[in-house]
Amino acid sequence: MRTSLRSASLLGVLGVLVWPASTAAVSEQPGEPAPRPFGAACSVYIEGSRATAHCHNPYLDTDRVQLHVECERWWDVDADSTPVDLGPTGRATLSERCWKEIRSVWVSHLRR
Incomplete structure (x- = not known):
């Protein structure tokens, strides 16, 4: 009898874990298109x-990319590159610098 209770408990827990996942798929609106993939792939080198x-x-979709550089020293001016619109299969090289050390670097993306 103990084995049956354990099996019943396990099935009850599995039912709770599986149930929300199955309802998520049903709740999507029929006829709505899936979101289109977006965003250029960027490799950053320092x-x-x-x-x-x-x-x-x-x-x-066209992606407007821009390089942002935050400098380590408080007196060193942070830099943002000129934004570049990349169409399908487009490529670009963005570059900026600090006078001394770099604290952080990132690329921003904007759907155009």
Whole structure:
């Protein structure tokens, strides 16, 4: 009898764990298109005080990419590159620098 109670408890827990996942698929609105993939793939390299990003957009929507560099020293001016619109299969190289050390670097994306 103990085995039956354990099995029943296990099935009850599994039913609770599986049930929300199955209702999520049903709750989607029929006829709504799935969101289109977006965002250029960017590789960022730091060499000394210079940061460079190589970006490629494999998707159909245009992506406006911009490189942002935050400098380590309080007196060193942070830098943002000029934004570049990358169409489908577009490639771009973005570059910025600090006078001294770099604290952080990132690329922003904007759907155009």
